[in-house]
Amino acid sequence: MIEVTNVQHQFRIGKKGSERVVPVLHDIDMRVEEGEIVTIVGRSGSGKSTLLNLISGYIRPTSGRIVVGGRDVTALSEGEWADFRLRHFGFVFQSFQLIPSMTAFENVELPLVLQGVGERERKRRAQAIMERVGLESLGSHYPGELSGGQQQRVGIARALITEPPVILADEPTGSLDSENERSLLAMIRELNRERSITFLIITHDDQVASIGHRTLTLRDGRMESGYSYATGGYSL
Numbered sequence: 001m002i003e004v005t006n007v008q009h010q011f012r013i014g015k016k017g018s019e020r021v022v023p024v025l026h027d028i029d030m031r032v033e034e035g036e037i038v039t040i041v042g043r044s045g046s047g048k049s050t051l052l053n054l055i056s057g058y059i060r061p062t063s064g065r066i067v068v069g070g071r072d073v074t075a076l077s078e079g080e081w082a083d084f085r086l087r088h089f090g091f092v093f094q095s096f097q098l099i100p101s102m103t104a105f106e107n108v109e110l111p112l113v114l115q116g117v118g119e120r121e122r123k124r125r126a127q128a129i130m131e132r133v134g135l136e137s138l139g140s141h142y143p144g145e146l147s148g149g150q151q152q153r154v155g156i157a158r159a160l161i162t163e164p165p166v167i168l169a170d171e172p173t174g175s176l177d178s179e180n181e182r183s184l185l186a187m188i189r190e191l192n193r194e195r196s197i198t199f200l201i202i203t204h205d206d207q208v209a210s211i212g213h214r215t216l217t218l219r220d221g222r223m224e225s226g227y228s229y230a231t232g233g234y235s236l
């Protein structure tokens, strides 16, 4: 499903002529199978978000190969990438990233607008997914009128609406209290079981890490072997 092979990444910072190279990721090899929940942990600055941004194509690796669903995505043009991203990935963020001037329903519908899906089909699918995440009565609320837990459910519904095979989540419970965190994690598990959606989740939180079938650890830009809850052993 996702195969990262020998990926290195460095950022260039500073003015042209006096640029400095900042190496961030080294020799990254990892695989995520279809239907797995994989959590990635590591200290602040270890390169977790950079790895997620590489997998989702927002940045390109300095070297190495990333294959998603059988496609070598490092070879895609910008336009192809935007299209590929919309079909293959749903995104969930710590800060929800909802559009404040749109209602919950309109936020959920938005990816389908971008995909050019007709209005009737959009409404039907948005309605169904809002029901699935328990928000059917809150569709007309604006994000500012919802609790953090409810906003993150809108975020999950928006990520699910295009039925992507993979959901990438960066600290999805980082802004939630422990009760909302528990309920969001239960929902991620259910969605994974019901729909075989693959989840790749970055987190600092042990509770979140433990919902992964495997947990991988990044340390100073290198991947340490991961712990598998299924086999009780370590592997990449």
Ligand SMILES: Nc1ncnc2c1ncn2[C@@H]1O[C@H](COP(=O)(O)OP(=O)(O)OP(=O)(O)O)[C@@H](O)[C@H]1O
Binding pocket: 011, 012, 013, 022, 024, 042, 043, 044, 045, 046, 047, 048, 049, 050, 051
């Ligand atoms: N656009 C950029 N330009 C230059 N350096 C960057 C850029 N983005 C990230 N970095 C550097 O890369 C390193 C890894 O950052 P990254 O955000 O991937 O870490 P992280 O593990 O996700 O951290 P956190 O848990 O704090 O979010 C850091 O040293 C950071 O300063």
